[in-house]
Amino acid sequence: MACARLSDRRIISIAGPDRVAFLQGLVSNDVSTCDAHTSIWAALLTPKGRYRADFFLSAQDDRLLLDIDATRADATLTQLKRYSLRAKIEISLPEGQVYAGWDVPPPSGACADPRLPQAGWRKIILEGADMLQCDHDLADYAAHCLALGLPPSSIYQIDETLLLEANFDLLNGISWIKGCYVGQEVTARMHYRGGVKKRLVPVTTPQACLPDPGTILTLEDGQEAGEMRLAHVQTGVALLRKPFWRRSFRLNGIEIMPSPPAWFPNDDSDI
Incomplete structure (x- = not known):
């Protein structure tokens, strides 16, 4: 199958009864739409609307899973814990693997890449479950994405990049109707005033x-x-x-x- 294990990704788990409400007030997309079959692409911003991290967010059992660039994982974990305050959540870094596939039907439990249909699908498999057999590598997947105009997370500059400059608005990375989140004011102002x-x-x-x-x-x-x-x-x-x-x-x-x-x-x- 046209599948690759994404060795440059890590997984952050958020469990607990407040998990959806907690993330809904932090990230750029609508967390309430996540379920076992639907994922979103979202970003975590500074209060001034600058990029801190982006990730794919999906639901698995009683927790939300963030599929994130490995170089952003520890800092994002620290930032999420800083925001958690009295929220009834548990944040952890479980072991597991992230897979992506394209040009083939998705396996059970996979979610379509929310950015573009042509991008394919993604699947998180936590440690202890059977892993997928793949015939492509990380470089193949990177080339597939770049051909679609989808760059890696490393291209976004921390504390500098604005979401509309990074095309999050064109690739389903922002909800304009879900309400406030950290950095929302700057992002909305650019969108509604045509400031790109x-x-x-x-x-x-x-x-x-x-x-x-x-x-x-x-x-x-x-x-x-x-x-x-x-x-x-x-x-x-x-x-x-x-x-x-x-x-x-x-x-x-x-x-x-x-x-x-x-x-x-x-x-x-x-x-």
């Missing part, structure tokens, strides 16, 4: 390779197109200013060509 001036956009080059991540894309005429965030030989992702979302440009002799994915709106006035 930069977005993450896949880019390519016909040259040997793209500039290194972190490179500021300043053109010869002094215009700043944006910043490279991910580069893998001839494909990558850049945080581009709106005039460059569909406009090719050159940097030190390298032609950089934005390639917005199919889910990126055709009319810039819509975003």
Whole structure:
């Protein structure tokens, strides 16, 4: 099967009678929609609306499970415990594995990737249960996602990235009707006032390779197109200013060509 074990992910468990209400007031998406067959993609923000972590959230038995980038897990666990106060919850880091599959039907207990149908499915298996047999690896899954315009969590900068710049609004990562959460005011203001001036956009080059991540894309005429965030030989992702979302440009002799994915709106006035 087209399945990969995602060795770069960890699992956070939140149990207890207040688990839904607790997370509902913290994260960007509607926790009440999670069940055994439905997951959400959500982010945890600072009070100023900046990114701290993102994760897939699903329900299993009497607990909620966060499927999160391993490098974000410990800090997120600490932050959740700080917010817990008198909430009747239990937060832990259980052992287990996260799997993802694409181009094949999902196994029992899997949830569709909530970002895009083409992304496939995800499944959490806790320690003690039978694991899945896979014929793909983490690099295959990363390439599959990048081809869809879905970058890894590592591309989002902690305490800096805004959700709309990271396309959470285009990929079902935000609920606009569920009510308040930490950082909601800044996120809603950008959405309703049309304040999105930069977005993450896949880019390519016909040259040997793209500039290194972190490179500021300043053109010869002094215009700043944006910043490279991910580069893998001839494909990558850049945080581009709106005039460059569909406009090719050159940097030190390298032609950089934005390639917005199919889910990126055709009319810039819509975003």
